[in-house]
Every structure is written in structure tokens, then in C-alpha cells.
Amino acid sequence: MKNLEKIYKKPWPYWIGGIILGILNIFLLLFVGKSMRMSTGFLYWGSYILDKIGVDLDSWYYFSQFDDVFRNNESLINNFYTVIIIAAIIGSLFSILLASEFKVKKVKSKKQLFFGLFGGILMGYGTRIAFGCNLGAFFSAIPSLSLHGWVFGIFMFVGAYIGSKILIKFIL
Amino acid sequence: MAEVKLDCMYEACPIPLLKAHKELKKMKKGDVLIMETDHTCSITNVLEWANKQGYEVDYIEVAEGEWEIYIEKE
Numbered sequence: 001m002k003n004l005e006k007i008y009k010k011p012w013p014y015w016i017g018g019i020i021l022g023i024l025n026i027f028l029l030l031f032v033g034k035s036m037r038m039s040t041g042f043l044y045w046g047s048y049i050l051d052k053i054g055v056d057l058d059s060w061y062y063f064s065q066f067d068d069v070f071r072n073n074e075s076l077i078n079n080f081y082t083v084i085i086i087a088a089i090i091g092s093l094f095s096i097l098l099a100s101e102f103k104v105k106k107v108k109s110k111k112q113l114f115f116g117l118f119g120g121i122l123m124g125y126g127t128r129i130a131f132g133c134n135l136g137a138f139f140s141a142i143p144s145l146s147l148h149g150w151v152f153g154i155f156m157f158v159g160a161y162i163g164s165k166i167l168i169k170f171i172l
Numbered sequence: 173m174a175e176v177k178l179d180c181m182y183e184a185c186p187i188p189l190l191k192a193h194k195e196l197k198k199m200k201k202g203d204v205l206i207m208e209t210d211h212t213c214s215i216t217n218v219l220e221w222a223n224k225q226g227y228e229v230d231y232i233e234v235a236e237g238e239w240e241i242y243i244e245k246e
Contacts, residue, residue, distance in 0.1 A: 011213075011215060011216040096212070099212075100236050100237075101212060101236055101237035102236065102237060103210055103236065103238070105182050105210065107182070108181070108182040108183060112182070112183070164186065164190075167186070167187075167190065172187065172191065172194065
């Protein structure tokens with residue numbers, strides 16, 4: 001019991017996490033036929049809501065260029081992305097509960113809220129023009145031998161560098 | 173030997189680490205920084221960073237999902 005607790009409680013080294021992620025991604029591709037990606041799911045959710053409240057999405061340039069729409073038998077809940085997103089949330093909830101470190105976190109300040117929302121919008125916009133987030137356009141793109149994964153990776157580091165400079169100077 | 177408390181509650185990576193970095197710069201040798209955090213990653217990356225700097229570092233879990241990290245500046 002003590003040993004098991006160590007596994008739940010102690011942070012795992014990054015390289016172990018990396019190997020596990022890689023293996024799981026292989027299984028996902030093998031059994032589902034798609035490798036790990038997520039951010040398109042949020043597009044589904046967002047566009048579903050906009051569609052329901054009567055926004056004409058067909059006239060949007062994005063949707064005239066990309067076929068990010070539900071396939072024949074898919075619905076808001078029953079599609080690859082929604083299942084993956086919900087599974088990721090359940091998985092992380094499970095691991096934090098095992099470690100008994102679950103905690104509801106508050107918003108610290110208005111500044112944190114503003115930068116959080118602003119950053120989220122930038123990231124969401126970025127995923128659409130880069131064909132995915134760090135999962136779809138990097139983590140799954142490189143093993144599928146797509147050049148765009150490498151381009152994404154290089155600029156992700158450039159972005160992280162610039163972002164941390166901005167963070168230290170203006171936000172900290 | 174002074175003790176400095178640093179409030180990093182509700183803050184996510186890399187803010188706690190950067191805050192500690194900034195605070196430690198202002199501190200003298202032998203001073204202890206006490207970081208209060210509820211971010212799981214902090215007990216990995218702050219410890220890793222402090223070890224690399226050669227600082228004495230340790231942490232305790234003060235409540236479920238809340239930690240105090242002690243860093244002594246060398």
C-alpha cells in the first residue's frame with residue numbers, strides 16, 4: 001500500500017510521462033484510427049452553440065476552407081474530440097483524486113482573469129490558423145512524418161521564448 | 173537569517189517559479205524563502221531549479237493539494 005501511494009503521490013519524471021504518452025498515442029491510432037488531437041473539439045462546441053443561436057456559420061471564411069463539421073453519424077457528444085476531451089478531464093481528475101490533491105482553485109485577481117482569458121483567446125485563434133494545438137499540430141504531427149509538425153515545433157519554442165519575456169516584464 | 177513568505181496560491185506555471193527566482197535575487201545568503209503554492213507542478217520544477225542552483229530545498233504538504241516549499245539561498 002505504501003509503495004502504491006508513492007506512485008500516486010510522487011511527481012513522475014517528465015521522460016516517463018513522455019514515453020507513456022507516446023505509447024498511448026500509438027494505441028489510439030491503432031484502435032481508433034486517429035492520433036491524439038483536441039482543439040478541434042472546442043471548435044465543434046463553439047460552433048454548435050453559435051449555430052443554435054442562429055449565427056450563419058456557412059458564410060464564415062474558415063468554414064468555406066475547412067471541413068471541420070460533424071460527419072454523418074457524429075453528434076455534439078458522439079465524436080472523437082468530445083470523447084477525448086472528456087476522457088482527458090476524467091483521467092486527470094482520477095489521478096489528482098488518487099494523490100488526494102484535489103482542490104477547487106479561485107481566481108486570484110482581475111489581472112489574472114484578464115490575462116487568462118486573453119491568453120485563451122489567442123491560443124484558440126492560434127489553433128485554427130496552425131491546424132491544431134500542441135497535440136494535433138506537434139505531438140501527433142511529427143510521428144506522422146508531417147513537415148508542419150516541425151515548423152509548428154520551432155515556432156512554438158520561439159513563441160514560448162517571447163511569451164516568457166513578456167510575462168517577466170509586464171505580468172509578473 | 174531572514175524568512176520571506178511568498179504567496180503563489182492559485183497561480184500556475186511558470187509564475188511560481190519566476191516569482192521565486194525574482195524574490196531570491198533580492199535576498200541575502202542564508203535567508204529562507206517560503207513559497208506557498210497549490211500548483212502540483214511547482215513541487216517538481218521549483219525543486220529541480222533550486223537543486224540546480226545549489227540551494228538547500230525541501231517541501232511539506234500543509235493541506236490537501238497545498239504545499240510550502242522552503243528554499244535556502246546559498
